[in-house]
Amino acid sequence: MLVDFFYKIRAYQVPVTIREFLDLLGAMKAQVIYGSIDDFYSLARITLVKDEKHFDKFDRAFADYFKGVQSLDELMGEVPDEWLKKLAEKNLSDEEKAMIESLGGFEKLMETLKERLEEQKKRHQGGSKWVGTAGTSPFGAYGYNPEGVRIGQHESRHRRAVKVWDKREFKNFDDEVEIGTRNMKVALRRLRKFARTGLAEELDLDDTIKSTAANAGYLDIKMRPEKHNRVKVIMFFDVGGSMDDHIRVVEELFSAARSEFKHLEYFYFHNCLYESVWKDNRRRFGERMSTYEVLQTFPSDYKLIFVGDATMSPYEITYPGGSVEHWNEEAGAVWLQCALETYNKAIWLNPQPERMWHYHQSIEIVNQVMEKRMFPLTLEGITRGIQALT
């Protein structure tokens, strides 16, 4: 029976493994819980779900498996009277129950519900007759009618909810959390250049042996600083226009790079690199920095990464005055060339899928300027790109 449960949870894309499932069975065998479905819910979540961003998916899978909530379509034709009755009993005060009795009792209520369900074909919200959510009809969820029967979204007034998973408390964790930055960080990690700086706190064995020997066998300890990643990175991000489709993946890359590289400089540009760049998108027209100055400020041991889709009109790269936003004295290609001359380790990461590249002339041109060092903005592409940088 629980094997199906396991597959149901996997079907909802909660990443569970066999090992975790065995842990759950082990916990059941060890009798950590006794029979109660609430406890089983908690225990299953503790053992199977390892990140709060998956809680919502788990809740839905759980509800689906235990058929606690059925979509109204599934309810059509067959109403589980017993279940509704039980639920209503838990929710209603004695007075309210008495009121229902006066209205003809549960059987009457259920009968009407059945009729309504048959009349109703679609999901419905609001209103005062149809079954749905947030209405004043006696049927549906979150309604105001005192004798209302809650279907689905049962909201608990006592901490011990009958259907905790139905509340879906963790709904907004699901898409709020950035996914996949860890993998990106691991890919970026390959870009390492260790150097010894800072406090001398590590024993330098070779030097110690050498100077001890020189010291006629009397110990002369030599210390040296620990190795740190000293790689310096300068990144230029394309923003606006066609890049809006790729915001999410670029944001992930940005946050991964921010936490991975201690020496990270970043600037924004639009479509192609021209004579000025900016650091704050809200003030892109006010506070601009000359590209020339940027290239002068950061020495050539920086590694250069462009992030952009390079999807534009070819004029924007090859002709003076080709920019869509302003009059540029020099062609974009000249500025790209300038940057490449300053930093000989450079790559271009492109969020467009690689197979699309030759449909855009501008991508071909940029790739040519970059001397074929353009890589797709995927894990595999980043890994290849980082190799080109080292």
Added chain:
Amino acid sequence: MKFVGTDKYVSTEDLRLAVNAAITLEKPLLVKGEPGTGKTMLAEEVAASLGMKLLQWHVKSTTKAQQGLYEYDAVSRLRDSQLGDEKVHDISNYIVKGKLWEAFDAGERVVLLIDEIDKADIEFPNDLLQELDRMEFFVYELNKTIKAKQRPVVIITSNNEKELPDAFLRRCFFHYISFPDKDTMTSIIDVHFSGLKKELLKSSLDVFFGLRELPGLKKKPTTSELLDWIKLLVAEDIDPALLREADTRKTIPPLAGALLKNEQDVQLFERLAFMARRDR
């Protein structure tokens, strides 16, 4: 052996279940949650309620996994050999035990807290897989395996600064401490300030939860800030009626500095209050 909570720590049912499952199945328990929801406190209370010793390993950005196992102090050994100290012949004199070793070696079962594991290097959890799973590790210098006499109760906290590797997560139980609702919060305050006037408690909670719902706050006030604030309110002997007037959207509650720790938040809040007053 069962954790049932203590009179100093309010625990929800699913938290107790998580702790008990971890104790029974001898698995590490990973605890996440908003700051100030009592993640670190949990280990202390588990230790206190089960009558076990608590070992704490606070992780920093420079912490290495090896430091939790042991460190070989080669430098002192070298120095001792120069001085002709007798100790030098036994290498075990220079092995410094780490927290994990201490926990494995203890005569009785202990609680081991690995605090803020996300502070360390991204590979740090991966370096502890075997040690936490099998509860044993090998000491090369002594050429022997250290095995846990009693598997310690391991509680690991994380503030979500870094994502933890999947292989590590698979080996842990996981519990997310949600922010307490009003009822739970009332009992938490009850634990800290017994005999607090009912009305003061109610109005301060209203203000607190109102503040948390304010959109755009950089840092929402947490439980520990609420407790500090109430301490101040009691010390200053603020009239609860004053608080009740203070609808968070209209006026600034007294001593708000204890709740809002970010000057931008205070500014945002003042601006909102000003706008609300103007609209009235």
